[in-house]
Amino acid sequence: MRDIDIAEAARLSGVRASTLRFYEEKGLIASHGRRGLRRMFDPAVLDRLALIALGRAAGFSLDEIARMFAPDGRPRIDRRMLAAKAEELERTIRKLNAMRDGLRHAAACPAPSHMECPTFRRLLRAAASGAIGERKTRRPPRKSFAATGREQGRARGS
Amino acid sequence: MRDIDIAEAARLSGVRASTLRFYEEKGLIASHGRRGLRRMFDPAVLDRLALIALGRAAGFSLDEIARMFAPDGRPRIDRRMLAAKAEELERTIRKLNAMRDGLRHAAACPAPSHMECPTFRRLLRAAASGAIGERKTRRPPRKSFAATGREQGRARGS
DNA sequence: CTGCCAGTTCAAGTTAACTTGAGGTCAAGG
DNA sequence: CCTTGACCTCAAGTTAACTTGAACTGGCAG
Incomplete structure (x- = not known):
C-alpha cells in the first residue's frame, strides 16, 4: 500500500x-x-x-x-520547550489539586451553607486573589450527530 | 458606605x-x-x-x-455537582501527570531523535488513541496594555 | 455514456468569554 | 452655563480550532 x-x-x-x-x-x-x-x-x-x-x-x-516542525517537515522538538511545558503542567496540576481538594471538602462539608464553611471561604479568597484561576477548559464543540468521528457521507444538497 | x-x-x-x-x-x-x-x-x-x-x-x-444561583440570587450550590467536578478534575489531573512525566522524560531522553525514544513513542500512542487528549487550555487573550486590570480612562474619541 | 458519491474549494458560521469602538448622557466642577 | 470625564448602550470584533454549507468535479460502477 x-x-x-x-x-x-x-x-x-x-x-x-x-x-x-x-x-x-x-x-x-x-x-x-x-x-x-x-x-x-x-x-x-x-x-x-x-x-x-x-x-x-x-x-x-x-x-x-x-x-516544532522544521521547514523540511522533520520534527525538530526543542527539549527545553518540553521541559518548560512540563513545568507549566506541574503548576497547573498543583492548582487543580488544590481546587479538587477544596471542591471535595465543600461537597462533604456539613456547614448549612457553603458561605459558612471556612474551607470554602478560603478557596473563595484564593480564587478571588487570582492565586488559582486563569484556567479555561473547552469542551469539544461537537454539537451534533453521534457519528464515530467521520464526516457524514452526504454531499451535494438540493 | x-x-x-x-x-x-x-x-x-x-x-x-x-x-x-x-x-x-x-x-x-x-x-x-x-x-x-x-x-x-x-x-x-x-x-x-x-x-x-x-x-x-x-x-x-x-x-x-x-x-448555581437560585432565581432569587441566593447561591444554591449542589454538592453533588461539586463532587462531580472534583472527580472530573481528578481525571484531568491524572492525565496531566502522565503527560508531564512523559514530557520530562522526553526532555531528558538521550535518544538521538524523539522518535527513537520508547517512552516518547508510548506517549505518542496514548495521545493518538485519545487516552490522554481532549484538553484545551486557553491563555488569557489580553493582547494589549500592561494595565493592572482596569479599563483605561480614555473616552470620547475624535 | 451516465450518474452517483466521495472528494474538492472557499467563505462563513460556531463557541466562550470577553474587549473594543462609536456615539451618547449626565453630574459635578470651574 | 459649559466643559469634562467617567459612565452608558449596542454592535461588532477577537481568538482558537474547527465545522458547515453551497456549489462544483471527476473517477468509476453499471
Whole structure:
C-alpha cells in the first residue's frame, strides 16, 4: 500500500476529514499529491497526526506545534520547550489539586451553607486573589450527530 | 458606605468594568439601581464575584455558574455537582501527570531523535488513541496594555 | 455514456468569554 | 452655563480550532 486517501487517513487516525484539510491548510500536515482532485497522503502522516495529538494533549497550540516542525517537515522538538511545558503542567496540576481538594471538602462539608464553611471561604479568597484561576477548559464543540468521528457521507444538497 | 460604582467594584474585585457589565447582562451579577446612568452595586457583589472566580477556576462555564444561583440570587450550590467536578478534575489531573512525566522524560531522553525514544513513542500512542487528549487550555487573550486590570480612562474619541 | 458519491474549494458560521469602538448622557466642577 | 470625564448602550470584533454549507468535479460502477 502506497498512499492513502483522506477518508482512510481519517479512519486510521480518528481525525475528521475536515480537520485534515484544515491541518493541511495550516501547514501541519502535507498531502503527497493528488489523484484527480483527491489528496493522497503518505501513511507517515499518521505519525505526524499522532505527534499533533500529543502536542495538543500536552497543551500546545496548533501554532506552537507547527513551529516544532522544521521547514523540511522533520520534527525538530526543542527539549527545553518540553521541559518548560512540563513545568507549566506541574503548576497547573498543583492548582487543580488544590481546587479538587477544596471542591471535595465543600461537597462533604456539613456547614448549612457553603458561605459558612471556612474551607470554602478560603478557596473563595484564593480564587478571588487570582492565586488559582486563569484556567479555561473547552469542551469539544461537537454539537451534533453521534457519528464515530467521520464526516457524514452526504454531499451535494438540493 | 452603601453602594459602590462600577469603577470601585472593578478596583476591589480585580474584574474589569467591561466584564462587570458583561456579567450583569449575562445575569451573573445584578446592579442595585442607578445613580443617573451609572450602575450602583451592593458591596455584596464582591462575594458574588469571588464565587464566580472560584467557579471559573474550578472549570465551570459561566452558564454553569449562572445555574448555581437560585432565581432569587441566593447561591444554591449542589454538592453533588461539586463532587462531580472534583472527580472530573481528578481525571484531568491524572492525565496531566502522565503527560508531564512523559514530557520530562522526553526532555531528558538521550535518544538521538524523539522518535527513537520508547517512552516518547508510548506517549505518542496514548495521545493518538485519545487516552490522554481532549484538553484545551486557553491563555488569557489580553493582547494589549500592561494595565493592572482596569479599563483605561480614555473616552470620547475624535 | 451516465450518474452517483466521495472528494474538492472557499467563505462563513460556531463557541466562550470577553474587549473594543462609536456615539451618547449626565453630574459635578470651574 | 459649559466643559469634562467617567459612565452608558449596542454592535461588532477577537481568538482558537474547527465545522458547515453551497456549489462544483471527476473517477468509476453499471
